Amino acid sequence: MKEIFAIFQKELKTSYYSLIAYIVIGLFTAIAGYFFFSQLSYFVEMAFREMMMAQQYRMQPRPMNVNLMLVRPFFGVLATISLFFLPIITMRLYSEEKRLGTVELLYTTPVTPMQIIIGKFLSGVALYIVLLIPSMFFQILLFVYGDPEFWPIFSGYLGLILMGSAFISIGLFISTTTENQIISAIGGFALLLILWVIGFSASFVGPTLGSVLSYVSIINHFEDFSQGVIDTSHIAYYLLFISVGIYFSTKMIESVKWRA
Amino acid sequence: MxxxxxxxxxxxxxxxxxxxxxxxxxxxxxxxxxxxxxxxxxxxxxxxxxxxxxxxxxxxxxxxxxxxxxxxxxxxxxxxxxxxxxxxxxxxxxxxxxxxxxxxxxxxxxxxxxxxxxxxxxxxxxxxxxxxxxxxxxxxxxxxxxxxxxxxxxxxxxxxxxxxxxxxxxxxxxxxxxxxxxxxxxxxxxxxxxxxxxxxxxxxxxxxxxxxxxxxxxxxRLKGGERTQLQIEGKETDVKKALNSIKEIKSFETTADDKGIVNVVVESEKDIRKMLAKNIVGEGLGLLELSTDRFTLEDIFLHLTTKEEEVA
Missing domain, CATH: 3.40.50.300 (P-loop containing nucleotide triphosphate hydrolases)
Incomplete structure (x- = not known):
């Protein structure tokens, strides 16, 4: 446990001192902000139109749902940007150790491969949570000027964190396979993208395979969260995903040791 | 340890x-x-x-x-x-x-x-x-x-x-x-x-x-010249006798086993393999093996010492 925490702490410290983390957080927030702004503008425009219509026909304006029209699509946007940015967070997690030769330190001190991987995984998750914090300010704005429901926002973030963690476990696995960070980032992104779009083909391949594909698809399990539904089967899916990622990463670094 | x-x-x-x-x-x-x-x-x-x-x-x-x-x-x-x-x-x-x-x-x-x-x-x-x-x-x-x-x-x-x-x-x-x-x-x-x-x-x-x-x-070992290893079939005393007659030998060690085979390590200034072989066979002993370990060691040493300049 202490070893996991030591690795976790070291990784966070490295991120704290490295430029990449700040660039990622800055760009992530800027892009999320852009989408939020355009969605909000659209929402406001729609609201005005409703008001005008109501005045014209002398009736009550129809109620507009902030959660449905703003919060939900915004979570979709956050999930999509995460797909692009998380491989950048995970690319160096293990590749860097290989490049620096510090694997020789990790393997010859009393730390198990599992502890190394879990420490690194948790640091990735922590960094991802930090990455999401600025986007929460956008949601707070909604509370200041409107009256959104709280729980869908909470479940949305829970879903994002679970899905992001699954992304990180996959990115980490790719990172254990190469000492080249670029390959690590591209490989991670490609694998995530495949898992993302694999559900698209579900409707063409027949019912059995189709249901398998749409179950495997990493985004399908996120939608309920963004609607405010916390379904244990989705939580189980992500936890399973994370465990598989961690298991393979661990096996990967163990096997590298054997093959050398 | x-x-x-x-x-x-x-x-x-x-x-x-x-x-x-x-x-x-x-x-x-x-x-x-x-x-x-x-x-x-x-x-x-x-x-x-x-x-x-x-x-x-x-x-x-x-x-x-x-x-x-x-x-x-x-x-x-x-x-x-x-x-x-x-x-x-x-x-x-x-x-x-x-x-x-x-x-x-x-x-x-x-x-x-x-x-x-x-x-x-x-x-x-x-x-x-x-x-x-x-x-x-x-x-x-x-x-x-x-x-x-x-x-x-x-x-x-x-x-x-x-x-x-x-x-x-x-x-x-x-x-x-x-x-x-x-x-x-x-x-x-x-x-x-x-x-x-x-x-x-x-x-x-x-x-x-x-x-x-x-x-x-x-x-x-390196500076002291040649080291020759021999394996001889015969009595240890006979082997010693045969070796003692060679003036060029600086020192030698013999170890006999119970099968009548004597292992000998000979140290000398220069290469005396020919002389050793002649004398041992001349004494009627069976020369089973004769080898020198000079080459491997010297080669490595040469390799090692010339690889990088010596530092004082």
Whole structure:
């Protein structure tokens, strides 16, 4: 446990001192902000139109749902940007150790491969949570000027964190396979993208395979969260995903040791 | 303290080391000498549990490297050929991290880090970022790291490679100071270095141990001329008689076994193989084997001493 925490702490410290983390957080927030702004503008425009219509026909304006029209699509946007940015967070997690030769330190001190991987995984998750914090300010704005429901926002973030963690476990696995960070980032992104779009083909391949594909698809399990539904089967899916990622990463670094 | 028995390691089809065996006593500094790619790093990596051997056995401090790998790691400090440094960390942050990996308690960590900083003379640079340090300092940080938790065994892979003469002398002094407190294995491809720091030398060439002795004896063997090994069938007294008649022999040793075969090691100034063969056969003894171990050793020594300039 202490070893996991030591690795976790070291990784966070490295991120704290490295430029990449700040660039990622800055760009992530800027892009999320852009989408939020355009969605909000659209929402406001729609609201005005409703008001005008109501005045014209002398009736009550129809109620507009902030959660449905703003919060939900915004979570979709956050999930999509995460797909692009998380491989950048995970690319160096293990590749860097290989490049620096510090694997020789990790393997010859009393730390198990599992502890190394879990420490690194948790640091990735922590960094991802930090990455999401600025986007929460956008949601707070909604509370200041409107009256959104709280729980869908909470479940949305829970879903994002679970899905992001699954992304990180996959990115980490790719990172254990190469000492080249670029390959690590591209490989991670490609694998995530495949898992993302694999559900698209579900409707063409027949019912059995189709249901398998749409179950495997990493985004399908996120939608309920963004609607405010916390379904244990989705939580189980992500936890399973994370465990598989961690298991393979661990096996990967163990096997590298054997093959050398 | 360290017992290595028949270690063999293959990388795919390629054999890196084969049947490497040696022993190190507690508090001793053992030098591992050999040209590049001889198998020194492979041997060290196996001993530090970085990777397992294909076959063979080794125990460190009584722990088997395979079965009790975590215990071995706890009592071993290792400096790989390229010091494993996080270039964007400061020296103390780095040492603190390694101390955590080695499981040193929070209460003792500070004093432990301070003590290795002092041992490796890193006081002036301890707040600097490792990436900005000179090669010599980086090497010292690596050495400091290996000394954390006061390990019983310290394994250093080419600790002076790539350093300038002044830095080499400093690192050597540091290593000499480890004598007594730690059991040290140190590898090098430079003979004078081993001569100065080590009490005993294992010479590895092409993955095999070709000699194990004190540096002085090895030098003597080299300078003392020829060493010829013979295997003779016959009585020991007859063999001695036959050898005594050759004036050129400086000294010889005989060991007889119960099958009537005598093993002889002859030392002489120059090559006397022809004379030996003539005399032994002339005495009516059966000459089974005659070989000289001059070539392998000399070749390696030549290789080692001419590889890099000697440092005073």
């Amino acid at each position: 360290i017992d290595v028995e028949g270690l063999t390691r293959y990388y795919g089809e390629k054999r890196a080391i084969s049947d490497v065996s040696f022993h190190v006593k507690e508090g001793e500094i053992l030098g591992m000498l050999g040209p590049n790619a001889a198998g020194k790093t492979t041997t060290m990596r196996i001993l530090t549990c970085f990777m397992p051997p294909t076959s063979g056995k080794a125990t460190i401090g009584g722990y088997d490297i395979f079965e009790h790998s975590m215990d071995v790691r706890r009592i071993t400090g290792y400096l790989p050929e390229n010091p494993p440094l996080y270039t964007d960390m400061s020296v103390t942050d780095y040492l603190d991290f390694v101390a955590k990996l080695k499981g040193i308690d929070k209460t003792k960590r500070k004093t432990e880090v301070d003590s290795v900083v002092e041992k490796a003379a890193l006081g002036d640079v301890q707040t600097r970022i490792i990436g900005k340090l000179s090669k010599g300092y980086k090497q010292r940080v690596g050495l400091a790291q290996s000394l954390l938790n006061n390990p019983k065994i310290v394994i250093l892979d080419e600790p002076t490679v790539g350093l300038d003469p002044k830095q080499i002398i400093e690192i050597r002094e540091l290593i000499k100071n480890l004598r007594g407190e730690h059991t040290v294995i140190l590898s090098s491809h430079i003979l004078p270095e081993i001569e100065q720091t080590c009490e005993r030398v294992v010479i590895i060439n092409d993955g095999r141990v070709v000699a194990e002795d004190t540096p002085e004896n090895l030098m003597l």
